[in-house]
Amino acid sequence: MTRLKGTLQAITLGCSKNRVDTEHILAQAKKSYEILPEADSLANPDVLLLNTCGFIGDAKEESIAAIFDAVARKGRGEVGKIAVFGCLSERYSEEMPGLIPEVDAWFGARDSGPLLDWLGVGKANEAERLLTTPAHYAYLKISEGCDRRCSYCAIPHIRGRHRSVPIEALVEEAGFLAAKGVRELIVIAQDTTYYGLDLYRRRALAELLQRLSEVEGIEWIRIHYSYPADFPDDVLDQMADNPKVCRYMDIPLQHISDKVLANMHRNVDGAWTRALIRRMRERVPGVVLRTTMIVGHPGEGRKEFEELLGFVREAKFERLGAFKYSEEEGTYGAENFKDSVRPSTKQKRLDELMELQSGISADFNRSRIGSEVRVIVDSFTDGIFVCRSEFESPEVDGEILVACPDGIADPVSLVGKFMNVRITAADEYDLTAEIVSL
Secondary structure (H helix, E strand, O other): OOOOOOEEEEEEOOOHHHHHHHHHHHHHHOOOOEEEOOOOOOOOOOEEEEEEOOOOHHHHHHHHHHHHHHHHHHHOOOOOEEEEEEHHHHHOOOOHHHHOOOOOEEOOOOOOHHHHHHHOOOOOOOOOOOOOOOOOEEEEEOEEOOOOOOOOOOHHHHHOOOEEOOHHHHHHHHHHHHHOOOOEEEEEOOOHHHOOHHHHOOOOHHHHHHHHHOOOOOOEEEEOOOOOOOOOHHHHHHHHHOOOEEEEEEOOOEOOOHHHHHHHOOOOOHHHHHHHHHHHHHHOOOOEEEEEEEEOOOOOOHHHHHHHHHHHHHHOOOEEEEEEOOOOOOOHHHHHOOOOOOHHHHHHHHHHHHHHHHHHHHHHHHHOOOOEEEEEEEEEEOOEEEEEOOOOOOOOOOOEEEEOOOOOOOHHHHOOOEEEEEEEEEOOOOEEEEEEEO
16 A cells, blocks of 8 residues: 555635646545645645636735745644645746745646656546536536737736647546536636637537537536637537537626727627627527626726626626726736726726626526526535526526425435426525425
């Protein structure tokens, strides 16, 4: 029996793409270390890994705070060694080691090999993952990097050029996950609709969705992070015709004003964007759309912001998030535009946009009262099943709460299973339902 090197804990900051990276590393590290849960705030690991985010100001601040907290814990003897990797350390690889010398090792975001070597473990099966999500769903990262050059975004500088994972490797990974009990795959990348152009000289997301749906055990496939320019319509065919592909699309649009979209280098204009949303709703009846908007980008005056508000009223996105423009060094925007919108104005616009969306989301949720939907059970707590339908993505959307009726002897055993429920009440975020059938 192999003697373990000690205990190891990993903390993941930022997006779900980072989470997948962590899970691949933990799958290799578990052969040599006892892995401690990320949620265990009282753990005293021999090795602490921090997977950082360096996308925008708030995310960088959160990552830096986590590093300083780890250093303080190390100073109190609660942590052994600290290793930092991911986007923040990739982006500031020259500055960070000198600024925080208490960290034992720094690694980037593009290759896990040096980190695994430092841990004393080697790469093995690339499909293997140690899930940090609930056992019944997992994120599937289908590509790395990005070839887009949005003026506000530092990801291409951090993660490099777009690199698709071959279909065969993704099908193998999906098979591994399904064998472990995963029933829902959430397909992610910096731009999922760009998938395949580098490997196959064509957009191959629809083909990938079909292949993934053929993996035994996979029941739902959900698409996140789709770029609107040159959107492949065969993906809509999959959503409309393939019962395993959720009628749910995460498509960050960022704005609607032609002026702002041009400054953002989004390669679309307002007319294209409106036509795409109409086409999605026509081709996939009942589709739920999640989008993201940026307020306060250079070029956005009150006129452009009012146009954005009008578009949101018109499009009635079921889900919408937003964030304030953050000037990021190294980007086209930072080098060529003046960040002229005052922080207070950005905050007011963000609040105004989200207040508008709050009413739209509440109206959508209330429109579902009385309908029957199929849900997956995410957890069971205090007599309540916490569930989601195909129209709710984990971690970012609301939940469907179902009271456990008398007669279910072991409700915990239903976690990760599907049931049919009837929506009985709704608010802006969550819905309440009753069981129709198991």
